[in-house]
Structure formats: C-alpha cells, structure tokens
Amino acid sequence: MLAWGVVAALAAACSSLQQGSLAPKGAGAQRQLDLFYVSLWASTAVVLLTLGLLGYALFRRRRDDDEERFRDTRFIVSFGVVIPLVVLLSMMVVTFASLAGEPQRGTMEVQVVAHQFWWEVFYPEQDFTTANEVHIPVGTKVELVLESDDVIHSFWVPELEGKADLVPGRTNRLVLEASEPGTYRGFCAEYCGLQHANMLFLVIAQPEAEFEEWAAAQARPAAVQDSRGEELFEEHACAGCHTIRGTSADGDFAPDLTHFASRETLGAGILPNERGQLAGWVVNSQTIKPGNEMPPITTLEPDELEALVDYLEKLE
Amino acid sequence: MTSTLERATTHERLDRIWSDKPGLVGFFSSVDHKRVGRRYLVTSLTFFVLGGIQALMMRTQLAQPELDLVSPQVFNQLMTMHGTTMIFLFNTTIWAGFGNYFLPLQLGTRDMAFPRLNMLSYWIFLMAGILTYSSLLVGDIPDGGWFAYVPFTGKEYSPTQSIDYWALGMALLGISTTVGGINFIVTTFKMRAPGMTVSRLPIFVWGIVVMSFMMVFALPAVTLAQVLLEFDRVFGFNFFDPGSGGDPVLFQHLFWLWGHPEVYIVFVPATGAVSMIVASLSRTPLAGYLLVATALVAIGFFSFGVWVHHMFTVGLGFMALSFFSAASFFVSLPSGVQFFAWIATLWKGRPSFATPMLWVLGTMFIFLLGGITGVMVAMVPFDFQAQDSYFVVAHFHYTLVGGSVFPVFAAVYYWLPKITGRMLSEPLGKVSFWLAFIGFNVTFFPLHVVGLWGMPRRYYTYPADVGWGGINLVATVGAYALALGFALSFINIFWSMRRGRPAGANPWDADTLEWAISSPPPEYNFLELPRVTSLYPLWEPEMQRVGAEEEPQHDRPVLLPPEGEVEHYTLATGGIDAEAENVMAMPAPSFWPFVVSLAVTTIFYAMLVRQFWVGVVGALVAATGLMGWYWPRWEEGEVELVGEELEEAIR
Numbered sequence: 001m002l003a004w005g006v007v008a009a010l011a012a013a014c015s016s017l018q019q020g021s022l023a024p025k026g027a028g029a030q031r032q033l034d035l036f037y038v039s040l041w042a043s044t045a046v047v048l049l050t051l052g053l054l055g056y057a058l059f060r061r062r063r064d065d066d067e068e069r070f071r072d073t074r075f076i077v078s079f080g081v082v083i084p085l086v087v088l089l090s091m092m093v094v095t096f097a098s099l100a101g102e103p104q105r106g107t108m109e110v111q112v113v114a115h116q117f118w119w120e121v122f123y124p125e126q127d128f129t130t131a132n133e134v135h136i137p138v139g140t141k142v143e144l145v146l147e148s149d150d151v152i153h154s155f156w157v158p159e160l161e162g163k164a165d166l167v168p169g170r171t172n173r174l175v176l177e178a179s180e181p182g183t184y185r186g187f188c189a190e191y192c193g194l195q196h197a198n199m200l201f202l203v204i205a206q207p208e209a210e211f212e213e214w215a216a217a218q219a220r221p222a223a224v225q226d227s228r229g230e231e232l233f234e235e236h237a238c239a240g241c242h243t244i245r246g247t248s249a250d251g252d253f254a255p256d257l258t259h260f261a262s263r264e265t266l267g268a269g270i271l272p273n274e275r276g277q278l279a280g281w282v283v284n285s286q287t288i289k290p291g292n293e294m295p296p297i298t299t300l301e302p303d304e305l306e307a308l309v310d311y312l313e314k315l316e
Numbered sequence: 317m318t319s320t321l322e323r324a325t326t327h328e329r330l331d332r333i334w335s336d337k338p339g340l341v342g343f344f345s346s347v348d349h350k351r352v353g354r355r356y357l358v359t360s361l362t363f364f365v366l367g368g369i370q371a372l373m374m375r376t377q378l379a380q381p382e383l384d385l386v387s388p389q390v391f392n393q394l395m396t397m398h399g400t401t402m403i404f405l406f407n408t409t410i411w412a413g414f415g416n417y418f419l420p421l422q423l424g425t426r427d428m429a430f431p432r433l434n435m436l437s438y439w440i441f442l443m444a445g446i447l448t449y450s451s452l453l454v455g456d457i458p459d460g461g462w463f464a465y466v467p468f469t470g471k472e473y474s475p476t477q478s479i480d481y482w483a484l485g486m487a488l489l490g491i492s493t494t495v496g497g498i499n500f501i502v503t504t505f506k507m508r509a510p511g512m513t514v515s516r517l518p519i520f521v522w523g524i525v526v527m528s529f530m531m532v533f534a535l536p537a538v539t540l541a542q543v544l545l546e547f548d549r550v551f552g553f554n555f556f557d558p559g560s561g562g563d564p565v566l567f568q569h570l571f572w573l574w575g576h577p578e579v580y581i582v583f584v585p586a587t588g589a590v591s592m593i594v595a596s597l598s599r600t601p602l603a604g605y606l607l608v609a610t611a612l613v614a615i616g617f618f619s620f621g622v623w624v625h626h627m628f629t630v631g632l633g634f635m636a637l638s639f640f641s642a643a644s645f646f647v648s649l650p651s652g653v654q655f656f657a658w659i660a661t662l663w664k665g666r667p668s669f670a671t672p673m674l675w676v677l678g679t680m681f682i683f684l685l686g687g688i689t690g691v692m693v694a695m696v697p698f699d700f701q702a703q704d705s706y707f708v709v710a711h712f713h714y715t716l717v718g719g720s721v722f723p724v725f726a727a728v729y730y731w732l733p734k735i736t737g738r739m740l741s742e743p744l745g746k747v748s749f750w751l752a753f754i755g756f757n758v759t760f761f762p763l764h765v766v767g768l769w770g771m772p773r774r775y776y777t778y779p780a781d782v783g784w785g786g787i788n789l790v791a792t793v794g795a796y797a798l799a800l801g802f803a804l805s806f807i808n809i810f811w812s813m814r815r816g817r818p819a820g821a822n823p824w825d826a827d828t829l830e831w832a833i834s835s836p837p838p839e840y841n842f843l844e845l846p847r848v849t850s851l852y853p854l855w856e857p858e859m860q861r862v863g864a865e866e867e868p869q870h871d872r873p874v875l876l877p878p879e880g881e882v883e884h885y886t887l888a889t890g891g892i893d894a895e896a897e898n899v900m901a902m903p904a905p906s907f908w909p910f911v912v913s914l915a916v917t918t919i920f921y922a923m924l925v926r927q928f929w930v931g932v933v934g935a936l937v938a939a940t941g942l943m944g945w946y947w948p949r950w951e952e953g954e955v956e957l958v959g960e961e962l963e964e965a966i967r
Contacts, residue, residue: 019783020770021701028700035698036768043688050655050684057663058677070664072603072657080607080656081649088645088691095641095695099634102697116473151468152564154629154704158770162700165629167565168467169558172631185782189629189704189772191461193468194388197775270779290388 025184025205026160027177028102035098042087053079103175106143110134114146114153114166114188117195117292118255118268126219129243131255132201132268134186137211138178146172154190157203163189178205183264194291200269214262221246222258222315229311232304236297244315254294260315267292279309326874327843333882334426334839336905345905347431350837352438353417354735359442360410364721365806366449367401370394372799375759379792381780391776392459396482399462403578404486405445407720408531411585412437412496414727415524417735419500421830421837422518424509424846424853426886427902429502432909432945433495439913440492447920448485451478458482461774463575464545466556466567471549477924480549484920487542490535491916497528497535507886508894509829511848518828518851519595519602522609523588526616530577530584534620538574541567546923565630572623579715580619584612586723587654590676593730594658596826597673598665601852604657611650611657618647628699637696644694648687655680655687670824671745675726678753679718686714689764704774707767710760717756725752725805732809733823737835738816744808752801758794762787827852844872845887848894875899908945912938 024030063069111122112134122129136142146155148166155174156163159182164174178184188199206214222244230247233239239249245258263273267289271277281288283305284296300308336342336351346352374394377385386394416438420428428434451457456478460469469479504525508517517525545567547553554560556567595602602608624632624640658680667673689711693699702708725748733739766787771778778784822831831854833842850856875885884902889895915938922931 017765021768032697032701035695036692036701039692039695039698043692047684047688050659051681053656054659054662054677054680057659058667060663062666066664067600070603070660072660072664073607075660075663076604076607076653076656079659080653084649084652088648091691091695092642092645095697096638098695098697099637099641151473152465156704156770156772158701158768162697163629163703164700165631167630169563170565170631185770187770187772191392191465191468191704191774193473194392196392197388197777200779 020158021162023159025178025180025182026157027179028161028175029159030179031098031101032162035094038094039091042091046084046087050079103141103177104173106141106175106177108137108140109143109145110136111145111147112155112166114148114150114155114192114199115293116150116193117188117199117289119155119186119199119201120149120255123215123218126215128215128219128245128258129256130218130259130263132265133263134176134201134203135211135214136176136178136203136205137208138181138205140177140208142176144174144176146174151192152190153188153192153199155186156189157184157186159184160203160205165190176203178203181205181207181210185269195289198268198270198289198292200265202264202269204264217262217316218259224311224314226311226314228307229314232300232308233311236299236304236308238297238308241294257312257315261313262316275309275313278312279305282308282312323843326876327838329876330840330843330874331838333877334884336839342905344910345907347427347435347903347905347909348839349416349420349428349431349434350735352428352434353413353415355438356409356413356416356441357735359438359445360406360413361806363401363405363445364410367398367406368799368802370398370401372795374398375792375795377776378778378788380789381778381782381785383777386776388776389459392461392774393457393478395774396458396461400448400458400482400486402716403462403582404489405441405448407582407716408493408578409441410724411524411527411582411720412441412493414520414589414731415500415527415585416496418731418830419503419521419524420507421734421833421841422521422828423504423507423512424829424842424848425503425507426841426845427884428499429507430499430903431884432903432906434499436909436913437492437496437499439910440495440916441489443913443917444485444489444492447488447917447924448481451481456481463571464567465571466545466548466564467558469545469549470556471552480546480924483542483545483549484924487539487546488917488920490539490542493531494535497531500524500528501532506888506890508889509846509848510887510889510894510896512889512894514892515606516848516851517609519591519605519608519612520585520588520828522612523585523591526612527581527585530581530616530619534574534577534581536574537570538578541570541574544570550923550926565627568627568630569623572626573620575626576623577619579712579719580615582716583651583719584615586679586720586727587651588612589727589730590658590679590723591654591661592826592828593672593676593726594661594667595665596730596824596828597670597676598661598667599825600661600665601827601855602657603660603664604653605851607653608657611653614650615647618643618650622647625694625699628696629703641694641696645691648691648694651683651687655684670729671740671742671749672726672730672824674746674749675722675729678749678756679722679726681753682714682718682722682756684718685761686711686716686718690715702767704772705767706763706771706773709773710763710767713756713760713763717760722752725749725802728805728809730824731830732812733816733819734830734835734837736813736816737819738812738814739819739823740808740812740816744804744811748801748804748808750801751804752798755794755797755799755801759791759798760794762790762794766791822854827855829853844874847872877901906945908941912941912945915941 024033109124113120119132121134146166148168153166154163161176164172182205184203186201186203233249241251241254243250243256266273266277285294286296336346377383456476458478458481460479544555548555554562556562556564591602621643625644693702729740729745766784771784819835821834877883885899887896888898888900890897915934918934919931
C-alpha cells in the first residue's frame with residue numbers, strides 16, 4: 001500500500017515535471033531536449049564517478065606506504081584529462097550535429113517587432129498586424145523575422161523553440177514549428193526594463209485550415225457598426241496610439257486593436273481578455289502594469305466606459 | 317646574531333621602523349600590506365553582506381507568484397546591485413584582500429613591491445564602492461542589470477543618472493584592480509625569497525599572479541565599454557546607437573571580453589587557496605603541483621577565448637557559434653585537472669575534517685555541478701533554451717559560489733587565525749558550513765528545474781497559473797538557511813577575535829612561509845629574511861622549529877638600516893631562480909595615496925554631476941598629489957650594499 005502510494009506520488013511529481021522545455025511540442029524544442037538528455041546522462045555518469053573517487057579518497061583505509069604507491073600524475077592525467085577529453089569530444093560532436101540540424105529557412109514568414117513591453121506581429125502574406133499573439137499552422141516551418149523598436153528583447157516559447165534576441169538595428173530569424181495544436185506561452189527573455197516580467201505572449205498553433213480561416217478574418221477590417229464606440233475611441237485619444245482598421249483610428253504606437261476581441265489575453269499576455277479586466281485596464285493600466293506606455297484614461301464617464309468596453313468587445 | 321638579547325633588540329628596532337604612527341595619522345598614511353589586506357577583507361565582506369541582503373529581498377519577492385513586496389522598480393535595482401556588488405565589489409576584491417595579506421608572507425618578504433600604490437588601490441576600491449552606493453542616498457539606483465546592456469542603459473531609455481553611478485563607479489574600480497594586479501605581478505617577480513624558484517612558488521601565489529595578468533589584460537575591455545557608454549550618455553556620442561551607425565552588440569562584446577575572464581579572475585585565486593588548504597589539511601604535498609600550476613596558466617589563456625558563449629542568442633551566425641561552443645567545452649579541462657589533483661591529494665594524504673576542509677569539500681561538490689552544467693550550456697542548441705532562464709541562474713551560482721564564495725569561507729577559517737592570532741570555533745564553523753551547504757543546494761538546485769520549465773531571469777514576478785510557485789518557495793526557504801549559515805560564520809569571526817583559542821604560529825602544521833612567523837605576524841613580517849630550498853619550506857627539517865618569539869636562527873640577513881635611521885629594508889631578487897640581487901629601501905608611509913584617491917574620485921563625481929570644472933580641480937589635485945608622491949628622496953630605492961650583512965644576503 002505504502003509503496004504504491006510512494007510510486008503514485010512520484011508519478012504525479014514526474015508528470016508535473018513535464019512543463020516548458022521539458023514537454024516539447026515542436027521540432028526545435030524536441031531537438032534541444034534530446035541534446036539535454038544526452039548531456040544529462042553523460043553528466044550523471046561523470047558526477048557519480050567523480051564523487052565516488054572523492055568519497056573513496058576520503059574514507060579509504062590508509063597504509064603507511066601510500067605516498068610511494070600512489071601514482072598521482074597518472075591518476076590526474078587519466079581522470080582529469082583523458083576521460084574528460086573523450087566525454088567532451090563526443091558531446092561536441094553531438095552538439096555540432098544538432099546545431100547543423102537547425103533549420104535555416106521556413107516556408108512562411110511572420111514579422112515580430114518587440115516594443116517596451118509588448119509584441120507587434122505582422123503577417124506579410126495576408127498583410128495584417130496583430131499583437132501579443134502569434135498564430136501558426138501546425139507542421140509548418142514558420143520563419144519569424146525578429147526586430148526591435150527600442151531596446152533588446154528576446155523571443156522565447158519554451159515548448160516550441162529556444163530563444164532568439166531582438167536587437168535594435170539587426171534582424172534575427174527563428175524558425176518555429178509546432179507538432180501539435182495548442183496554446184503555448186511565450187516570454188520576453190532579455191531584460192528590457194520595468195515591465196520585463198509582464199511582456200508575455202501566446203503562440204497558438206492551429207490546424208492548417210483553421211489557421212487560414214483565422215488569418216483571413218484578421219486580414220479583414222473591423223466590421224462593427226458602433227458609431228458611439230468609434231467616437232469615444234477618437235475622443236479619449238485612444239485613436240492617437242491604436243489602429244482599428246476600417247475606422248479613422250490609425251495610431252501606430254500601440255497594439256493594433258482591429259480584432260482585439262478575438263485575442264485571448266490583455267496587456268501582453270498577463271490578463272484574461274474579460275470585460276472586467278478590460279474596463280480596469282482602460283481606466284488605469286498603470287495600477288496593473290506600472291510603467292507601460294498607456295496613460296490612465298481619466299476623462300471617461302462611467303457610461304462612456306461601458307460603451308467603450310462594449311465596442312472593444314465587439315471587435316471580433 | 318646569536319644571543320637572545322641581541323634578537324630582542326633587533327626585534328624592537330625593526331618593530332619601531334615598520335610600525336605605523338598611532339591614531340588617525342597612521343590610519344591614513346599606512347602603506348603596510350597587512351593593513352591593506354585587512355581593509356580589503358573587511359570592506360569586501362561588508363559588500364558581501366549587502367549583496368546577500370539584496371538577494372534575500374529578491375528571493376522573498378519571488379517566493380510566491382504575483383507578490384507585491386517590492387515594486388518592479390525596486391526589484392530591478394536589487395537585481396542590478398546584487399550582481400554588481402557580488403561580482404565587482406566582493407568576489408574580485410576579496411581575493412585581492414587575501415592576496416595582499418598573504419602573498420608577501422608566502423614569498424618571504426616584508427612588503428609589496430609598490431606599497432603606496434597598494435594603499436591607493438584600496439582607497440580607490442572603497443571610494444568606487446561608495447560612489448556606486450551613494451546612488452541610494454539620492455534614490456536614483458542603477459537598474460540596468462549588472463551587465464548594463466545598451467540601448468536600455470543609454471540616455472533615451474535611462475534618462476536619470478542611475479546608470480552613471482554604475483558606469484563611473486565600476487570604471488573607477490577598474491583603476492584599483494589594474495593597479496593591484498600590476499603590484500602583485502611585480503612583487504612576485506622581484507621579491508621572492510632567495511631560492512624560491514618558479515617551481516617552488518606556493519600554488520596560491522600562482523593563482524594570484526594568473527589572476528593579476530588576467531585583470532591587467534581583461535579590464536581595459538570593460539573600462540572601455542563603460543567609458544564609451546558615458547561618452548554616449550554625457551556627450552551624446554553614438555557608439556552604441558544603431559540609428560547613427562553604432563552597434564549595441566559592440567557593448568556586449570566589450571563587456572563579455574572582460575566578463576568571461578572575470579569568472580576565472582575570481583576562480584583562479586580561489587582554487588589556489590583550495591589547493592593549499594587541501595594539501596596542508598591532508599598533511600601531504602599537493603599532488604601534481606606542476607599540472608596544477610600549468611592548469612592555472614592555461615585557464616588564464618583559454619578564458620579569453622570563450623566570451624561569445626554569453627551571446628549565443630544574439631544572432632552571430634553559425635561559425636561564431638561553433639567556434640565559441642568548442643572553446644567553451646575545452647575551457648573546462650584545466651579545471652578538471654585541478655579537481656582531480658585535489659582528489660589525488662586527499663587520496664595519498666591523511667585528510668583532517670577540520671572546518672576549512674569541510675568548506676573545501678563543499679566547494680568541490682558545488683563546483684563540480686556548476687562545471688557540469690557549464691558544459692551543458694556550451695551545447696549551443698540547448699543553450700538556446702537555457703540562456704537567460706533560471707537554469708543559467710542556477711548554473712552560475714553553482715560556479716561562483718562553488719568557485720569563489722565557499723573557498724572564501726575555507727580561506728577565512730584557514731587563514732584568519734594568522735591574522736587575528738586566534739582560532740575560530742570548530743563546532744560553530746561546522747554548523748555554519750552544513751547550514752550554508754544544505755541551504756545553498758536547496759536554493760539553487762531546484763532553480764535548474766524551474767528554468768527548464770521556462771522561468772526567465774530578471775522577472776520581478778511571475779504568473780500564478782504556470783506552476784512555478786512551489787519550487788520558488790523551496791528556493792526562498794533555502795536562501796534563508798544559506799544566509800543563516802553564512803551569518804553564523806560572521807558571528808564566529810567576531811567571537812574568535814575575543815574568545816578564540818590562541819592559534820600559535822602554525823596551527824595547521826602547514827608548509828608555507830606565512831606559518832613560520834607569529835600570529836598575528838610582526839610588523840616587519842620576518843626577523844631574518846628566509847632562504848627557501850624546497851616547495852614546502854616549513855616541512856623541511858631545518859625550518860621545523862617555529863614559534864613567535866623563538867624563530868629558528870638560520871643565520872640569515874636581518875637588513876637593519878644604520879642606527880637611528882628608519883628605512884624599510886627588504887631584499888630584491890630576480891630571475892627564474894630568485895637570486896638575491898640587492899637591498900631595497902621601501903617607500904615610507906605617506907598621505908599621498910589617500911589624497912590622490914580622493915582627487916581621482918572627485919573627477920569621477922564631477923562627471924556624474926556634469927560639473928566639469930570640478931573635474932579639472934580634481935585633476936590638478938591628483939597631479940599635485942602624484943608629484944608629492946614621487947618627490948625624489950634619495951635615501952629611497954636601491955641602496956649600496958654594505959658590509960658582511962649584504963654579502964650574506966646575496967649568498
């Protein structure tokens with residue numbers, strides 16, 4: 001009984017261990033994890049051998065002629081040079097093989113521009129922009145073109161692929177390939193300022209057809225008939241920074257909100273996109289994510305806020 | 317020099333000559349290497365405590381998801397100051413402290429080659445620390461990370477002066493480190509005891525010398541990065557601005573071209589100390605002395621060829637990744653050699669489990685794991701995952717705590733009795749060790765896992781639904797245990813200074829020259845300047861009789877100045893074999909190092925507050941100070957060899 005309990009607990013613990021880069025859902029992360037396991041087994045062997053020798057050296061039975069009998073140079077050269085050399089060389093070969101296997105090119109391009117503290121995502125083929133959410137078709141090599149608008153950031157989706165930096169003045173490329181549909185969390189992985197910790201995003205991998213459908217919908221302008229909402233958006237200066245295609249709002253400092261309501265999160269991956277959260281964000285995002293670029297909107301009457309949130313929620 | 321009476325008189329005369337003046341005059345004018353060493357140690361350990369408190373504050377904030385104990389601003393400041401303090405102000409300077417105190421003693425001489433420069437290097441270290449920390453007084457604390465990557469630290473994204481405190485403070489510290497490094501090198505080359513050939517150099521001295529060469533060659537890179545950054549920030553230059561043809565990646569290259577050697581700058585002297593402690597507490601010569609010395613030198617060279625492994629995700633191309641990946645694999649080889657030399661020493665010796673040995677064994681365990689994960693992150697594709705995640709945080713805490721902090725405590729337990737004359741408490745030391753050792757592993761081992769799960773570094777908080785809370789809580793509890801462990805050692809230090817058992821000259825029955833003299837050492841170090849005939853001078857029969865007032869008489873020169881004069885005489889040696897060449901009169905105590913350090917600091921403060929005329933005043937004072945410093949006094953420098961005594965000296 002007790003043994004089974006222990007086994008069950010261990011199994012539970014182990015299954016919860018399978019997260020992030022340990023639970024790869026993409027070709028890149030899988031390759032990186034394979035490499036990690038190779039090094040983990042090799043390391044475990046080296047550590048056990050070394051600690052074994054250390055333990056023996058400490059607690060062995062001493063003899064009077066130890067100093068004469070022990071060939072220290074031979075010992076050091078064997079364990080400190082020869083064996084490490086063999087291990088290191090083989091790990092290097094494995095590494096280079098894995099590195100050479102990294103895909104250089106994808107079959108579809110998505111441009112990602114990092115800003116303090118959010119992600120702008122542009123699909124050149126379909127010609128539309130969205131934010132903080134990267135949709136990709138499953139099984140396709142998607143080539144991300146990574147740039148930064150301000151400081152250095154880094155794009156990281158542990159389940160899919162290791163990270164690549166977004167460096168101002170440079171263009172980096174990263175090939176993402178998801179093997180299973182799903183929603184994967186992404187992080188900014190290079191310190192970029194006050195809200196570095198709240199610069200998250202989602203990568204949503206969808207079956208090909210579903211992705212095509214999504215992209216087509218995103219490419220269309222907003223189809224919402226809500227003149228009050230549009231007016232408020234203009235009046236309270238939202239339009240100075242945000243774009244809603246199909247309306248007069250065409251600011252380009254902040255996330256494109258054309259299909260805002262279709263996104264899952266708010267504030268760069270930090271809040272669920274729900275009505276209450278949205279209202280709070282609009283009124284004063286500074287209390288939620290201090291230091292982000294969006295000023296508190298103090299000019300809104302309660303009924304105006306309701307109407308504005310109604311409008312935003314309709315931007316499917 | 318035969319009668320006891322004569323020796324006592326000689327002792328008195330030497331003591332009078334080498335003692336500092338009492339009170340504040342002595343405090344500010346002293347150039348005694350032991351005093352410099354003590355000050356380094358005290359100041360450095362103070363910074364260690366500050367950095368530790370910062371770490372605890374961060375760990376507390378991260379104990380659970382979405383806590384709000386410190387603001388994001390404060391967290392980023394803590395993160396920056398913790399890294400800056402631990403790397404620049406503690407880990408580097410603590411070994412300069414041990415080096416200053418023990419290098420001349422191990423070499424069997426009476427002072428460092430440039431005593432005034434030595435004091436200058438301490439004053440500038442202190443003032444650089446104060447300059448950086450003075451940002452606390454105005455609340456404008458650096459928050460750009462200890463690595464201060466541009467463009468975030470440029471004027472546009474960090475408009476306040478916070479970054480200037482970092483860049484100027486650290487550039488100022490660079491002067492201190494460079495000066496100190498040169499001093500160690502010259503001292504070792506010119507002031508070894510006669511007979512101390514290169515193959516009889518204590519292994520800790522090898523460590524300090526390799527460290528010094530690395531400092532001298534690596535520091536210009538980071539100083540350049542800091543100075544160019546200040547040019548950009550203060551004068552509007554564009555070294556790092558991509559919009560005007562600059563390149564932010566240039567900063568990273570300059571930073572890591574120093575930053576990676578820096579890891580070994582703290583590691584090399586630490587392993588030197590570990591090698592000494594392993595050998596003397598195993599009561600046997602260090603196994604593979606030649607291999608270990610070669611390994612230290614090899615580390616010094618190789619460590620300059622791996623800096624790009626801090627930049628694998630920057631997008632530098634396949635060639636760069638392959639080259640620096642390969643180099644990073646092989647930089648671990650010399651460390652492996654040292655590791656197995658320690659095991660071999662323990663194997664053939666009869667190890668005692670006194671407290672210094674416990675810290676050494678802790679060092680070995682922790683550094684082993686850090687080295688292993690170091691090889692892992694050299695595997696480029698895996699590094700794409702590990703880079704800037706908590707895996708890397710765990711990795712380098714294993715290397716730096718294993719490679720420097722635990723050795724510091726080993727060295728404290730081993731060497732402090734020489735400095736204070738009293739032993740630390742063994743039971744308290746053991747409790748302290750076990751708490752720190754277990755606390756460390758409980759803190760940092762789980763962080764590997766949370767890093768693999770995807771937790772990035774430098775996050776002031778993390779979402780609740782990712783499931784990182786449990787591990788972070790464990791790590792935080794571990795951090796408090798670790799801190800308590802270290803705190804017990806500090807208590808032990810204070811306790812021992814009053815209540816500790818008197819140490820005697822050589823409590824560990826160790827082999828190097830610092831143990832030949834009383835604890836604490838006399839002002840002049842050695843009554844008779846020793847001649848060395850072996851790698852283990854005190855294990856040779858003719859040196860067996862040691863003790864404070866009863867130093868063995870070796871019929872060696874004392875080098876007293878003529879009656880009534882107060883020159884600090886010591887011996888200059890040269891060549892591979894350290895043949896006695898001459899007698900030097902060392903510079904006398906002086907206020908000028910303090911004056912010059914104040915003036916130089918004024919120049920840096922003037923940059924900080926953008927009052928350039930103040931800087932000009934500072935420069936003038938510094939120039940005047942240097943003139944006073946070097947004002948010719950013809951009684952200094954080399955002296956004519958006179959009489960039998962000097963013939964003895966170069967015999």
